[in-house]
Amino acid sequence: MKKLHFFLFLNLGLFLTAIGIAIFKTPNHFAFGGTSGISIILATLFPKYNVGNFMWLVNGILVVLGLVFLGRKTMGWTIYSSFALSFYVSLIEKVWILTSPLTNDTFLELWFAVILPAVGSAMVFNVGASTGGTDIVAMILHKYSSLEIGKSLMVSDSLIVLFAAYLFGPKTGLYCILGMILKCTLVDTVIESFNLRKVCTVVTENPEPIQNFILEQLNRSATIEDAIGAYSQKKKTILITVLTKREAMLLRNFIHKNDTKAFITIVNSSEIIGKGFRGA
Known part of the structure; x- marks a missing residue:
């Protein structure tokens, strides 16, 4: 194929x-x-x-x-x-x-x-x-x-x-x-x-639902990091994932409905090399 x-x-x-x-x-x-x-x-x-x-x-x-x-x-x-x-x-x-x-x-x-x-x-x-x-x-x-x-x-x-x-x-x-x-x-x-893809970075206090959505619904993976909020000093989790335009829209809508306190940034990238995208 x-x-x-x-x-x-x-x-x-x-x-x-x-x-x-x-x-x-x-x-x-x-x-x-x-x-x-x-x-x-x-x-x-x-x-x-x-x-x-x-x-x-x-x-x-x-x-x-x-x-x-x-x-x-x-x-x-x-x-x-x-x-x-x-x-x-x-x-x-x-x-x-x-x-x-x-x-x-x-x-x-x-x-x-x-x-x-x-x-x-x-x-x-x-x-x-x-x-x-x-x-x-x-x-x-x-x-x-x-x-x-x-x-x-x-x-x-x-x-x-x-x-x-x-x-x-x-x-x-x-x-x-x-x-x-x-x-x-x-x-x-x-x-x-x-080749345009969306690099999505999500900062949340409740990462499990978002992580499951990325893995199970979008069939993608993510990188997870522990962080601390500078102002609140609360523990947070950062999820970084690379998605298509449509997948990024679905993730944004999911977070908007299920985690109103989450913070998400979406950046365009045309050079994504690795499994699931372009071969290294």
């Missing part, structure tokens, strides 16, 4: 990315970077071929480079992702043929061109895979030079955007710059939202 979930989640992320490329990026010449940006530019220079064709070509070259310089083990699912994304883009271009943008609102289309690939990429990254493309170049540069992956990606994307501005004009170039900035921001935000 875990392998099936991984495979379905990976392909859904790639398909959403492909929709953003084929339906919104390509007709508007939004070359934010990556293989889609390179392919959009090449498809304009060589109109006989579409973006999907060039994505097969560019991704194929990059996969070969990755296998030579990084090895098969490092590439992993990146090989599958690179070709699967190319396949989905080609499929959408054949099923939904667009000779012009979907709407007359360029700014609206920019948002969908950013959001769909951002969500798709975040889903792929969240399962530990990669969409491939210029990520492969970044990994090669990182391995054989002092360049960080993030910086090398920014450099390659910036060069693609500058060429798009030269080819398609300043208006499209400015949209590409804005799209590149939004894409980087949204990917991180979406990844954090996927």
